Amino acid sequence: MNIAKHMEVIFVAAAVIGAATSYASAANDRAEALAPAAITTVIAKADSSxxxxxxxxxxxxxxxxxAL
Known part of the structure; x- marks a missing residue:
């Protein structure tokens, strides 16, 4: 198979797979579990130590x- 000849198809397939995975990961509900205050506290603890x-x-x- 000549890869250079089919590069457009490879790019379109990669773009479709990337769009599908980003759309699927955007629907994830676990990101809402952390409150902004909890995130700020973790950052403050990391900076102090x-x-x-x-x-x-x-x-x-x-x-x-x-001379070096």
């Missing part, structure tokens, strides 16, 4: 960069 790194080093000069 997130580790942070402070780098305190000098930058290389042009001569030092050229």
């Amino acid at each position: 997130m580790p942070s790194v402070t780098v305190s080093a000098k930058r290389l000069t042009a001569a030092e960069k050229a």
Whole structure:
């Protein structure tokens, strides 16, 4: 089978499958189970315990960069 010859059919089939799956997943009712307040609380907890790194080093000069 010559794939280049049938590329339009492959694209249309992929578009139809993608549209069907996105329509089917849009009808999912599980997304309504979480309230916006619950989502905000989870985000706040994740931000408060997130580790942070402070780098305190000098930058290389042009001569030092050229030596590397």
